[in-house]
Amino acid sequence: MDQHSRRHVIGSMGAIGLGAILPARAQQTRPVRLLVGFPPGTAPDTVARIVTQKMGENMQQPFVVENVAGAGGLIAAQQASKAAPDGTTLFMNTVSDMSIAPHIYNKLPYNPNDFALISHLVYTDFILAIPPSVPAQSLREYVTWAKSRKDTFMATFGPGSPAHFGTAMFAGAAGLKIEPVHYKTTADAMSGVLSGEVPGLFVTASLGVQYVKDGKLRALAVTSPTRMPQLPDVPSFAEVGMPQAVFSAWFGLAAPQGTPTPILERVSSEARKALQSPDVRQKLEAAGFRISGTNREEFAKIVQKEYAAWGTAARSTGFRAD
Structure with missing residues (x-):
């Protein structure tokens, strides 16, 4: 050189x-x-x-x-x-x-x-989480509850976000019609769900795990390929027969x-x-x-x-x- x-x-x-x-x-x-x-x-x-x-x-x-x-x-x-x-x-x-x-x-x-x-x-990965005010203890109960309602809404951290399209994946897999409610910020979306204003959202594990452990949110399923080590009692979507809702x-x-x-x-x-x-x-x-x-x-x-x-x-x- x-x-x-x-x-x-x-x-x-x-x-x-x-x-x-x-x-x-x-x-x-x-x-x-x-x-x-x-x-x-x-x-x-x-x-x-x-x-x-x-x-x-x-x-x-x-x-x-x-x-x-x-x-x-x-x-x-x-x-x-x-x-x-x-x-x-x-x-x-x-x-x-x-x-x-x-x-x-x-x-x-x-x-x-x-x-x-x-x-x-x-x-x-994401957690499908609901506030304690929603009368569902499992994913199966949530789907049944959602189908009994005229409208079902889920919060997102913004239009075009992974959770927005993940909600659509879940809706298709579960046979539900879900209307996304887009919040401007993560804090706003979390406040909307924690208050019961919107009955659920897909929240990232990095944010949602502690809310679940503190009892402020109830985790129904996770989008990871297998169960999350942080939430070993919560099934994955693949495990419950909804592989279409596996995303990260x-x-x-x-x-x-x-x-x-x-x-x-x-x-x-x-x-x-x-x-x-x-x-x-x-x-x-x-x-x-x-x-x-x-x-x-x-x-x-x-x-x-x-x-x-x-x-x-x-x-x-x-x-x-x-």
């Missing part, structure tokens, strides 16, 4: 502190930004902070989580897609911006192909397309290493996440599969966000 080419490679990689590739003198300590399209305290933010803290410790490289909330994560996706592909900007991509949004918007402020996939981090949201790491392959591979390796550490696993699993931790090729296959599945779900509702 000539001197000019060597300087170019070091300049491209050095900003992310890739110690395994570069000599120490070539490394820099400029923080790596991880853009998250949702507010602090939400599921993707929680995952971002837990994982990058460990990555930072292992790599001796500072990471900064930047919350760019709005439009269901689309604003952050737009910013990330236009960032310099030099390894200093990463993006917490999600089921919403990669698997759902392309099916419900005629025009997006980014193209899913604008991103180089790094690692699929976690799944977050997910979060992963990506970078602007054009980011050098050695950087992508190093970050992917470090993300998987972080997810394998006992303290990170304990924190994520306690928070209700199901750990994945893939390489780049495996992540691409997951995105392709999820894109097709959520496209089918979106089309079944006829919903358009434009």
Whole structure:
């Protein structure tokens, strides 16, 4: 490699502190930004902070989580897609911006192909939960109760969200007609269900488990492939004969397309290493996440599969966000 080419490679990689590739003198300590399209305290933010803290410790490289909330994560996706592909900007991509949004918007402020996939981090499964005021102790009783009513409503965290289309999946599997009630914020939706204003919702495990354990919500079934360790007494939809209602949201790491392959591979390796550490696993699993931790090729296959599945779900509702 000539001197000019060597300087170019070091300049491209050095900003992310890739110690395994570069000599120490070539490394820099400029923080790596991880853009998250949702507010602090939400599921993707929680995952971002837990994982990058460990990555930072292992790599001796500072990471900064930047919350760019709005439009269901689309604003952050737009910013990330236009960032310099030099390894200093990463993006917490999600089921919403990669698997759902392309099916419900005629025009997006980014193209899913604008991103180089790094690692699929976690799944977050959902709990079908109802307030104690609803007279149903099981999923079977809930379906019977819902069929006896003129109208059945379920809250969602917003139109076009995984829970919105998950509600449609459940309705189809159970033979119910359910009208979604879209709230502007997660807090509003939870308040609506806890007060009994709306008799149920699909809530992420990371948020809903504690409400169930505290007796504020009653869990009827979970959308994970098998029972959740946090709620061992609650059956999965697959277990009760409704595999159509098995679905999950997910979060992963990506970078602007054009980011050098050695950087992508190093970050992917470090993300998987972080997810394998006992303290990170304990924190994520306690928070209700199901750990994945893939390489780049495996992540691409997951995105392709999820894109097709959520496209089918979106089309079944006829919903358009434009």
